[in-house]
Amino acid sequence: MALRPLGDRIVVKVLDKEEKTKGGIVIPDTAKEKPQKGEVIAVGTGEIVDGQRVPLEVKVGDKIIFSKYAGTEVKIDEQEYLILRQSDVLAVIE
Amino acid sequence: MALRPLGDRIVVKVLDKEEKTKGGIVIPDTAKEKPQKGEVIAVGTGEIVDGQRVPLEVKVGDKIIFSKYAGTEVKIDEQEYLILRQSDVLAVIE
Amino acid sequence: MALRPLGDRIVVKVLDKEEKTKGGIVIPDTAKEKPQKGEVIAVGTGEIVDGQRVPLEVKVGDKIIFSKYAGTEVKIDEQEYLILRQSDVLAVIE
Amino acid sequence: MALRPLGDRIVVKVLDKEEKTKGGIVIPDTAKEKPQKGEVIAVGTGEIVDGQRVPLEVKVGDKIIFSKYAGTEVKIDEQEYLILRQSDVLAVIE
Amino acid sequence: MALRPLGDRIVVKVLDKEEKTKGGIVIPDTAKEKPQKGEVIAVGTGEIVDGQRVPLEVKVGDKIIFSKYAGTEVKIDEQEYLILRQSDVLAVIE
């Protein structure tokens, strides 16, 4: 069972908001827009721009930081997923 | 009797909101935008972008997740259908 | 006496809102956007996109479903017509 | 004395709102957007799109229907004219 | 001393609002947008569109009608000028 996102969309498994990465990235609790961490589960085939399909920059398995209020929630087997557009992804954690 | 959608539009048969797919996708009841499931009944020929017709990524028979408040309702023989744009489709269920 | 619509516009004869098509399409009375049926009477020559004129997908005689609040009303010989853009057409009834 | 409109603009002589055309087009008095009739007096040379000048579809002498609230009024010798963009023209009366 | 406008901008000398042209163009005092007359004093070199510079349609010395509330006022030697974009010019008086 899987979701195949369309265009420039990706499916993201939301990482536990309390967990810390080894490198110690902590999302601060401020008045600014708060990003959130996730792992990429599936990626679309990319959008067609000027007649060419532009493949996505993120790939399955990437740990990413994305805008907190972006996307649409779905649940698969009690696991919370989000369907985002790649433009909502801020950075990949390396 | 059939509907032939124009451009990047598709005709979708809305799946019973209570039913569960075998894989167990449940649409959570949260404050976020709620997606809905459907089956693609007919697809348009695609939009013309930069002089080329871009065929749709979804095809007849696909089970899809789409944005709940998208589209226009029509009824054919007591069955509820929606006419959506492909951009309202979030993902294909595989 | 005729109207020749410009660009991607079409002239539509509004079909009786009470009539049913043979296939039984009934436009439901819901809170969602309500489409309406009509017959295409005249079509424009299409818009020019990227230096090429894109002909319309609908043709004279097509029965169509369109967005109810779209277009501009005109009356010719006591018959109500609408001038729509093709983008307001949702689907062709076949 | 004449006005030479720029780009995709046209100069329109507003036709008497009470007059009827031979074919009997009457503009209904409804809550919808009301179109108005006019005769094209002068046309611009067209806009430049993708490096090419696109000539106008309407020509001097055409009787047209246009969106009522469009354009800018000018008076020449007590005759009321409007300067419209071609995109405000709905159809040509033939 | 002169102003060289940038891109698609022009410098316009505002003509006396009370004066009448020989042809008798009078700007009516209505609730609609009121145009104003002026003479073109200087023109920019045009905007670059799709890699090509598009020269302006108006030239120095043209008498024009433009949208009344457009542009930015400057005064040179007690004479009122306006810096407009060419898109604010409705027509050239010939």
Add this chain to the structure above:
Amino acid sequence: MALRPLGDRIVVKVLDKEEKTKGGIVIPDTAKEKPQKGEVIAVGTGEIVDGQRVPLEVKVGDKIIFSKYAGTEVKIDEQEYLILRQSDVLAVIE
């Protein structure tokens, strides 16, 4: 010590608002948008449009008129500078 502006931005030294140029340009105090004078100190390399970098029309040393409320203030050695986009420049004073 210098600022190198990015893209189509320029760094402008604001000229004394009370000073008059030799030609007598006075910025009137009206309800309309008030322009302001300045001297160009540094220019960006231009924006990339359709795959080509478009160099700026203004150059270092130009005296310009720009929209008063445009840009971002910075101070270098007690001198007030503004970082503007070239599109906020109305004209060059020659």
Add this chain to the structure above:
Amino acid sequence: MALRPLGDRIVVKVLDKEEKTKGGIVIPDTAKEKPQKGEVIAVGTGEIVDGQRVPLEVKVGDKIIFSKYAGTEVKIDEQEYLILRQSDVLAVIE
């Protein structure tokens, strides 16, 4: 541990708001938009425009001035970072 920003995004280390650069750039405390200083820590690979990837103008190590309210905060090892778009960068300090 590092962040790889996507597209035209950059990761910026915010410089101490009280510090002064050698050249004496002081960000004034006015009602206008206040810029802020930072050092570029990582840059994306650039956006794809018209089928070509446009590399960023700023590079790792650049000291920049950027719009104060731009971007998204993240903290790595108690150091505050911002993820910005290059379009939020006003100038490079040289």
